[in-house]
Amino acid sequence: MKAAGILTLIGCLVTGAESKIYTRCKLAKIFSRAGLDNYWGFSLGNWICMAYYESGYNTTAQRVLDDGSIDYGIFQINSFTWCRHGKLQENNHCHVACSALITDDLTDAIICARKIVKETQGMNYWQGWKKHCEGRDLSDWKKGCEVS
Numbered sequence: 001m002k003a004a005g006i007l008t009l010i011g012c013l014v015t016g017a018e019s020k021i022y023t024r025c026k027l028a029k030i031f032s033r034a035g036l037d038n039y040w041g042f043s044l045g046n047w048i049c050m051a052y053y054e055s056g057y058n059t060t061a062q063r064v065l066d067d068g069s070i071d072y073g074i075f076q077i078n079s080f081t082w083c084r085h086g087k088l089q090e091n092n093h094c095h096v097a098c099s100a101l102i103t104d105d106l107t108d109a110i111i112c113a114r115k116i117v118k119e120t121q122g123m124n125y126w127q128g129w130k131k132h133c134e135g136r137d138l139s140d141w142k143k144g145c146e147v148s
């Protein structure tokens with residue numbers, strides 16, 4: 001009984017450390033609180049739709065690109081320009097370790113995403129957004145969530 005309980009606990013801890021998949025509405029709330037709604041004129045739906053097509057809301061998502069750089073986290077932010085990955089001399093425009101972009105706490109990822117939108121003047125950085133979200137009616141993405 002006791003042993004089983006401990007094993008369950010360990011199982012939960014390990015799973016928690018592996019990856020966290022946010023629900024759509026939980027993300028909507030976090031994004032809304034972080035002031036993403038209408039940031040640079042992009043409604044909340046744009047952010048939720050973008051995160052879905054970039055990472056499937058998976059905070060630990062990582063993708064290695066052909067040039068050897070890596071896309072990190074819920075917004076798939078690339079190591080070449082935006083974050084610091086190991087010893088490589090990269091641009092690190094967000095002044096953040098890439099590893100900070102794959103934690104459950106989305107603060108650093110959101111700050112960096114805002115910077116990307118500001119520096120690149122829009123959301124074209126995200127292919128998933130361009131392909132699936134840009135110019136569409138995105139109101140359904142926050143439907144049923146407790147956000148205004």
Ligand SMILES: *[C@@H]1O[C@H](CO)[C@@H](O)[C@H](O)[C@H]1NC(C)=O
Nearest residue numbers: 018019021058059060061062
């Ligand atoms: C989330 O991403 C990590 C890292 O790429 C992967 O190992 C994990 O399987 C993903 N989780 C889901 C549910 O897709």
